[in-house]
Amino acid sequence: MAIGHTLTLDLDNWDLTLDAGGNIATSSGPYAIAQNVANAVRLFTNDAYYDPERGIPHFIVDLGLLPQQSVVRSRVGAAARGVEGVATAQVEALALEDRVLTGNIRLTTTEGASADVAF
Numbered sequence: 001m002a003i004g005h006t007l008t009l010d011l012d013n014w015d016l017t018l019d020a021g022g023n024i025a026t027s028s029g030p031y032a033i034a035q036n037v038a039n040a041v042r043l044f045t046n047d048a049y050y051d052p053e054r055g056i057p058h059f060i061v062d063l064g065l066l067p068q069q070s071v072v073r074s075r076v077g078a079a080a081r082g083v084e085g086v087a088t089a090q091v092e093a094l095a096l097e098d099r100v101l102t103g104n105i106r107l108t109t110t111e112g113a114s115a116d117v118a119f
Contacts, residue, residue: 007027008035014042030113033115037079037089037117041056044056056075069096072096076091077089080107086110087110088108089106089108092104102118
């Protein structure tokens with residue numbers, strides 16, 4: 001698919017959706033780039049069958065300790081900036097509660113559009 005073009009995923013269950021004609025829905029532009037960023041920061045290393053190097057190494061434990069928030073923030077930001085069509089990505093919020101990582105990324109596309117991505 002072209003830059004800024006992707007399958008549209010349902011926001012509640014992160015599954016495919018259908019368009020009005022019953023076909024698999026697609027998105028383009030800044031929305032698609034934001035969705036691709038959301039996918040990138042949810043991907044764990046070794047989870048992409050054909051490209052196991054992609055993803056964030058969330059399960060890496062450095063010297064028996066959980067990574068510092070700055071390390072996680074850096075890894076999430078790098079994953080977001082690695083998405084085609086992203087010019088800048090800043091992790092603005094990050095929280096780990098009950099083993100669930102959440103946050104917000106403010107990104108700018110190469111076309112100059114801005115978007116917020118919650119994860």
